[in-house]
Amino acid sequence: MSSIQPQGYFQSVRQFRCTNCAGEITLINKRTNYVGCQYCGAVLDATSEAHQVITKLHAPSKFPPKSFIRLGMKAVFHGKKHQVLGRTRWQSDYKEYWSEEGETGYSDERWEYDEWVLMSEDRTYFYLIEDADGYAISTSFLPQHPNLPTGTNILNFRTARKERVIEYGDSKVLYFEGESTYQIKAGDQVKFAEYTSSGKSYIAEWRLLANSKEIKEIEFFEETSIPEWEVLAAFEDNAVIQEAKQKIGQINKRKRFWRITYWLTALAFAILLIHSFTQGREIYSQQFTVPQTNKPATEDDDPKVLATTQPIPMQAIKKIYQLELSATIPDNTDLWTGLEILNEQGQVINVMEGDFFRASGDEAWQEDGESGVEHWEEAELSKSLLYRLDQPGTYTARILALPTTAPDATVKLTLVEGSVLSRYYTIGLIIFTLIALVNSVSASMAKQVNQHIRSLS
């Protein structure tokens, strides 16, 4: 078991003001030689008292972090506490291998990424690569078979097997902030070649001597992609993540409230719908025969009174009364009927008409499987109106009809007291059930993701 002396690695060890912009700079790593000011982009000598400006890179506003990660944040990777020391924004101009429909080649590409350097409690470092595609951890690698690419081939660092270079080109520094043990220069440039093996990327990186083609230094790296939720879990203890989690917690609470409300509302609609089936009492129903004539009715014909009902007592104030007029007629006939409602004084207080028909033909809407004959049918044979009773009393109905050639035509009047509008309950039940279902499914998915993150942290 190792025993490492406790040291205040994550306490600030030096503080001073940027000699370029007077922004406050705090250093964490005692070994930091160079620091990039996060306020103005100047790179300063961190070791001397003068903190002279070594170089000026681009303005920080030009290259803000791509996500929530910031300098000084703490994170737990591989069970060890780390702190974010610095960030370098690189831009790569490179060739990327492609293969399509049997053809292969290399395309010219440009890509930007951030390289975060993190220091552990026991002063080891690793790099977290962040780009538009996600995150990867890059660690220094000691190859069994070190080599540089020849053309577009490179030997596998572990097995010496020939591998295809999938990317190669140049990367240059656009921006740097935070701490570094080596000097970052404006336009610092490295060449690189990359191949993949067993789901990991292996990279050879080499720097040239200034104004020369001679190589100054070669480094080898192994890069492993990590999903975003793993990065979020690593940074879980940071205030920004905690705040986000609190906000998410509050949002979830609100969402839970609304989810329950939606389900309860849907349940209420279901109860009302079931209840509506038992509502309504038929207080009048009578069928009337329509006399047949030889001549079809014209616009000039007046409707004839078929019958006038006995007075019907209607006493339930504020209740809904449903009045339905329906017809029974043969195919390809029509019938016009009317209804007048009269009060106790014999005054017409409401009217209703029904222009009924039943049509039948050969044109296809659906196939009759038995006969193979295609036919269509259309009909309108009933009409209903709903009334709310304002005044109790005894009312009379007068049934009218135009003469018809249809044999055995009848008209039926039905009156239901206390009718309930069940279709609104059905619509409400469907809408709220759907909303509640969508909310529940999305909440369940979010819960599964959170559980996965918690199991990893």
Add this chain to the structure above:
Amino acid sequence: MSLPSIQCPSCGAQLDLQYRYSKMVVCSYCGQTSYINAGAASAAGQPILLADYGSVVSVGKRGKLKGKLFSVLGRLRFNYEDGFWDEWLLWFDGDEYTQYGLQEDEGEFILFSKKPLTSQAPVFDAVNVGTNISVNGATLFVTEKNRATINGGEGELPFQVIPGEKADYIDGISNGKPVSIEYMPGETEFNTGEALALTDFQWL
């Protein structure tokens, strides 16, 4: 067996030596480098106290590595254009001589072991980074070639150097292990190394 105590020629502080073959000692009080000759210390160069950049290693510390106990005798700090690195001199218990240097550079540790050169050392200026060269009959892939200077030291060291002296180096990889050739004043050292994690150490 305790070694005779000597005094710093600059400040008079007592310098307690542990290693009988030490040829140089740096006073922990004033930073004066002294050469040791016939049990006496004579000042060499100007006093320099190394800046404390923080490390889990320190001079005088005892530890265990792969079951073997060791003491940290001293340290040399090298400067080069991109930064610096430290080399800690480890003396394992039971060994007559010390031949191990623990390189600490940007959080990475390599335990280098000094090996005698059986062939002529490659000429520094003739070596190209990214090529294979032959040293002691083995192939070495050169990963870095640079010029460095000795920034200073502390504790005891079995050789004599003066801060500011040149220490060019060639780093490479041979058989999957790090190797280094250091062109020190008066001699060229060949070292083969082993990358270590901090968890490999047990500090006492």
